[in-house]
Amino acid sequence: MTKRQLEVGGILIEVNVDQNEVKRILQQKLDEAIKRAEKETVLWDTKELERQTCMSINTIKENFFYTEGFPKYKIGGKWYFPAEEAKNWILGWVKTRK
Numbered sequence: 001m002t003k004r005q006l007e008v009g010g011i012l013i014e015v016n017v018d019q020n021e022v023k024r025i026l027q028q029k030l031d032e033a034i035k036r037a038e039k040e041t042v043l044w045d046t047k048e049l050e051r052q053t054c055m056s057i058n059t060i061k062e063n064f065f066y067t068e069g070f071p072k073y074k075i076g077g078k079w080y081f082p083a084e085e086a087k088n089w090i091l092g093w094v095k096t097r098k
Contacts, residue, residue, distance in 0.1 A: 044081045053090060064093050 002017045041048070050057055064070055070093075071085040 038083075041083045044083050044086060046079050049081050049086065052087070064090070067093070 002019055004015045004017060006013045006015060044052060046057055049060065053060065069089065071082050071089055073080050
């Protein structure tokens with residue numbers, strides 16, 4: 001707990017700040033913002049696919065990129081992946097790996 005004293009309009013105010021509670025609230029707000037941002041993304045490019053899976057493009061290509069049913073679209077020479085569809089497909093694929 002951190003105590004702070006502030007003077008506002010000639011009045012001395014003492015404020016107690018629970019740093020653990022501040023950290024908890026900040027983490028909660030950050031998690032909510034990340035979830036909103038993830039839902040807003042409609043398409044991933046190759047770099048985002050790598051980031052989302054924590055895999056290199058070589059690992060992705062060796063394991064599932066060319067698998068029938070993996071959702072992908074080539075537009076102007078660049079690959080795009082529908083975010084929700086790709087995420088669900090990859091999660092299903094991972095569950096079959098043992």
